[in-house]
Amino acid sequence: MRRIVTILLLIIVALGISLSLAKIPFGTPKTKVGKYYINEGIEETGAVNIVTSVVVNYRGFDTLGEVTVLFIAAIGLGAVLTASVRGETRKIQPASLVLYTGCRFLFPLILTFGTYIFIHGHLTPGGGFQGGAIIASGFLLIYLGCRERRISRVASNLAESLGGLVFVIIGLLGLVFGSYFLLNFLPKGTANTLFSAGIIPIIYIAIGFKVGSELASIIDNLIEES
Amino acid sequence: MGFLNSYIYYIGAFGLILIGLYIILVKHNLIKVIVGLGLLDTGVNLFLISVGYITKGTAPIFSRPQIDSEHMVDPVPQALVLTAIVIGVAVLALALSLAVRLYQHYGTLNLRKIREQRW
Numbered sequence: 001m002r003r004i005v006t007i008l009l010l011i012i013v014a015l016g017i018s019l020s021l022a023k024i025p026f027g028t029p030k031t032k033v034g035k036y037y038i039n040e041g042i043e044e045t046g047a048v049n050i051v052t053s054v055v056v057n058y059r060g061f062d063t064l065g066e067v068t069v070l071f072i073a074a075i076g077l078g079a080v081l082t083a084s085v086r087g088e089t090r091k092i093q094p095a096s097l098v099l100y101t102g103c104r105f106l107f108p109l110i111l112t113f114g115t116y117i118f119i120h121g122h123l124t125p126g127g128g129f130q131g132g133a134i135i136a137s138g139f140l141l142i143y144l145g146c147r148e149r150r151i152s153r154v155a156s157n158l159a160e161s162l163g164g165l166v167f168v169i170i171g172l173l174g175l176v177f178g179s180y181f182l183l184n185f186l187p188k189g190t191a192n193t194l195f196s197a198g199i200i201p202i203i204y205i206a207i208g209f210k211v212g213s214e215l216a217s218i219i220d221n222l223i224e225e226s
Numbered sequence: 227m228g229f230l231n232s233y234i235y236y237i238g239a240f241g242l243i244l245i246g247l248y249i250i251l252v253k254h255n256l257i258k259v260i261v262g263l264g265l266l267d268t269g270v271n272l273f274l275i276s277v278g279y280i281t282k283g284t285a286p287i288f289s290r291p292q293i294d295s296e297h298m299v300d301p302v303p304q305a306l307v308l309t310a311i312v313i314g315v316a317v318l319a320l321a322l323s324l325a326v327r328l329y330q331h332y333g334t335l336n337l338r339k340i341r342e343q344r345w
Binding site: 002003006007009010013014017018021022024025026027028029030031033034037038039041042048049050051054055059062063066069070073074076077080081123124125127129130132133191192211214215218221222225 | 233244252288302
């Protein structure tokens with residue numbers, strides 16, 4: 001009964017959606033603001049990756065909000081999971097030698113790759129969010145391979161808080177040097193070089209640290225519980 | 227075929243969204259409901275990206291100076307989705323942690339059997 005009602009409801013939803021979607025042509029330019037960002041983005045922000053200039057510069061304040069949502073989710077997960085009484089630690093079956101050595105070999109490479117991704121966020125595809133996710137995947141590998149290792153809570157909290165602080169302070173410095181929050185007050189340099197685009201690389205490095213440590217602490221909490 | 231060629235991405239994205247909605251509404255296992263949530267999330271992200279796509283478009287990155295800016299896809303939906311993916315991961319993790327706590331409290335993941343939650 002319930003299933004039939006649900007399928008009927010979904011058919012009605014699908015009909016409504018398809019009627020409205022038929023009016024949106026596929027593959028044509030739609031927004032004028034996107035065109036503006038592509039044409040003026042390099043001139044105004046100095047970043048050749050237009051997506052990065054939208055995320056960090058034009059919509060920087062929104063990104064601060066997104067980072068806050070991520071932060072609250074991580075805090076909520078920690079609060080939900082650590083409210084339970086910790087039982088005595090289970091006996092951990094150690095990983096095999098191949099897995100252990102492989103993880104220890106791959107971990108620094110993954111960290112380097114994640115760092116590369118978020119430092120070059122204004123030049124190549126990538127940025128703080130992606131680099132942070134890659135770094136967290138490196139920590140996940142360590143948790144799976146070297147099972148007795150744990151990340152230090154203090155260090156991860158420190159990296160997370162520092163990332164958030166740098167983001168907000170850079171934004172406030174924009175108010176000091178100019179007129180508005182998150183103003184790009186540093187010199188923009190020549191486009192397509194590593195030291196260009198003003199505050200964008202700094203903010204992306206801060207986001208990379210923040211996202212990486214938050215996702216790593218989420219993994220840490222989930223593994224502690226299971 | 228022309229219809230299918232021009233709307234296949236929309237159909238795929240909304241197929242994922244509808245499958246996710248179906249799972250959320252019908253299934254009783256909490257883990258399956260969370261998987262449905264993930265599918266819905268992915269479908270919405272795919273839909274946003276495919277709205278911003280331009281036929282034969284390239285990524286909006288000026289890696290070479292002589293690159294043609296006419297055929298670049300819309301950067302705004304990409305910037306939206308970039309953050310939405312990470313938020314989606316965090317929300318999934320939060321939902322899974324709530325599932326862990328519910329299982330510890332009630333001893334079951336079946337939403338029908340959890341007393342306070344008449345689903």
